[in-house]
Amino acid sequence: MSQSGKPTGLFKNLSAKIAAIPMVLTALVVFVGCSVWTIVYSFTNSRLLPSSKWVGLDQYERLWGTRRWLISIENLAIYGILMLILALVLGFLLAALIDQKIRFEDGFRTIFLYPYALSFIVTGLVWQWLLNPEFGIQNAVRSLGFESFTFDPLYNTNTVLYGVLIAGLWHTSGLVMCLMLAGLRGIDEDVWKATKIDGIPAWKTYLLVVIPMMRPVFITTLVLITSAIIKLYDLVIAQTGGGPGLASEVPAKFVFDMMFVSQNLAQGFAASSMMLVAVIVVIIPWAYLEFGGKKHG
Amino acid sequence: MRKFNTIAFGAILATTALPAFATDLEVTHWWTSGAEAAAIGVIADGFQKSGNTWVDGAIAGAGGVARPLITSRITGGDPMGATQFTHSSAMRELIEAGFMRDVTEIAETQGWKDQIFPQSLLDSCTFEGKLYCVPSNIHSQQWLWLNNAVFTDNGLSVPQNWDEFVAAAPTLREKGIIPLAQGQQSWQKQLMFNVLMVSIGGPELFEKVYSGRDADYAAGPDVAKVFTAAAQARDLMEGSNVQAWNEAARLVIDGRAGGQIMGDWIQGEFNQSGMKAGEDFSCLPGLGVNEYITAAGDAFYFPKVDDAEIIAAQDVLAGVIVSPETQVAFTKAKGALPVRRDVELQDPTPCMEKGMEILKSGHIVESINTMVSPDTVGRVTDLMVEFFADPGFTPEAAQAEFAEIIATAD
Structure with a gap:
């Protein structure tokens, strides 16, 4: 009799398990397998083709001695932190405003969400033109009579990242708004009624009651924004090409250029392994705290 | 009966070193701008005249986009018939790994050594005494x-x-x-x-x-x-x-x-x-x-294939690229200099003439x-x-x- 217990465990929800097999295999072979392969080959001297000549940590030594890589990381950090904060704040504000039972809500929602339907390449090109001093915003304002108006963030080493950030925010805020709006709509009307009876001001209710209740929505949003930040590549390609100088280089572009332009696969592998390590260092403790230890209701 | 005629006719043609049957040859390149597309058209036309079919494999975007695509197709076991590539050492690893075809034989039978000028065009794609590319034109940057x-x-x-x-x-x-x-x-x-x-x-x-x-x-x-x-x-x-x-x-x-x-x-x-x-x-x-x-420029490379028909078509294409007729029309369309000394440019600009003189003087x-x-x-x-x-x-x-x-x- 004791044997009948075990198969039940293994064959419980059998069809669901069979259905999950392709995805499990994909995850193991494609994600884990390729990651391991990449890491292993980052210790070789592969150039155009993978080679198995072991060189130890040489690729990593060279990587961390390359100024362009260091600049790329710094750029991504600045962009990432600002993007994360501003996208959440902007998205939430837009959602809270739209949630005030305004007229034409559908219209506004569509307008705000629309940029998300465009690819980063298109977004980048549009903003490259808008921010171009010759035919963009600067030119438009100047033609109104403000001759000394200057606005060319993409052509200045110190401001180019903010130029990219503007485009990134324009692209992402709408999606964040939609997620937040869904979260806000999920809050029970009774919560609002209760706080009104207690005479708590609206901003305090948002900050202390509603936002904590929207925790799952925030986490989903966080994951979406963060992955978009790490992948930042096409926006930079379309807007600046990494320039002026190296001022808007990002790690993903470094990896691509190393692998396909410089034809130095191992160096590109080393850089992408470092990106993976960075993601793991951030995600594992967080995932442990979030999904491990205690169970959320 | 008709079929027999074709075969017989083909046999005659074959003896005159032309391929008997039309072979599809896919040629990849990244020449997509106006002048470039016109230039590749010259080679394609010359190749079609030989009775083969040119399958155009233009890759949009510059070399940076096209090179990884081309290399991954060759290394991935799906080689094209021929490909344009910059005249550089970028190809060396593919050659060393044995993916590319050695064209020394064609070069010898057609006497490229005496025709192609400057010699460095051939030297830079020669590895271990074997030739691996067909130079098509010269561009200079200085x-x-x-x-x-x-x-x-x-x-x-x-x-x-x-x-x-x-x-x-x-x-x-x-x-x-x-x-x-x-x-x-x-x-x-x-x-x-x-x-x-x-x-x-x-x-x-x-x-x-x-x-x-x-x-x-x-x-x-x-x-x-x-x-x-x-x-x-x-x-x-x-x-x-x-x-x-x-x-x-x-x-x-x-x-x-x-x-x-x-x-x-x-x-x-x-x-x-x-x-x-x-x-x-x-x-x-x-x-x-x-x-x-x-004096560097563009060149065509041929991946190694087993299919005899494709190999024959590759031979034909190699001949077409360096032939004087193609060189004159091709370089005119592309605004480049020819890879042969014995061709006369059609109404060259003073700048092209200067370039030709420098080439001829060996500078x-x-x-x-x-x-x-x-x-x-x-x-x-x-x-x-x-x-x-x-x-x-x-x-x-x-x-x-x-x-x-x-x-x-x-």
């Missing part, structure tokens, strides 16, 4: 292009060399004209620096640094002159906020900039806007200092792409991108870093 009107309208004579150009620059600046136009893309920075290496430093310096990899020399006073010139160029380029090379050319054509350092493919832009070489614009090979040019330097690996080119490019963008980056500091790259170059 040119300073000037809009004559910009100088004459401002009371200056048109500069004849780099020093005169630098001397004329302050006057242009006063008039609000950018002396030297330059696109912001990284390859253009690399091109600029290496043109200065050849033209200001001279051909021996160029080869000593990249081919000899003499790091002490690269840190020495001769190369320092090149870096001083690069710092000058950086000042002259200030205000040239465009990305692509043809946008920079537009600044020169519109008279908003005085000149541009760029390869000979820029002529197409001048021609299109109706400007005439010698009258409306001038070209100074070697910046008017050292009249040496790199040729090897291209950086054949002397060092793409990885080293990439490191030099990164350094130059930073140097040209940051006026606070001193020539001395840049030279020290450059010498370090040369010390570890491969």
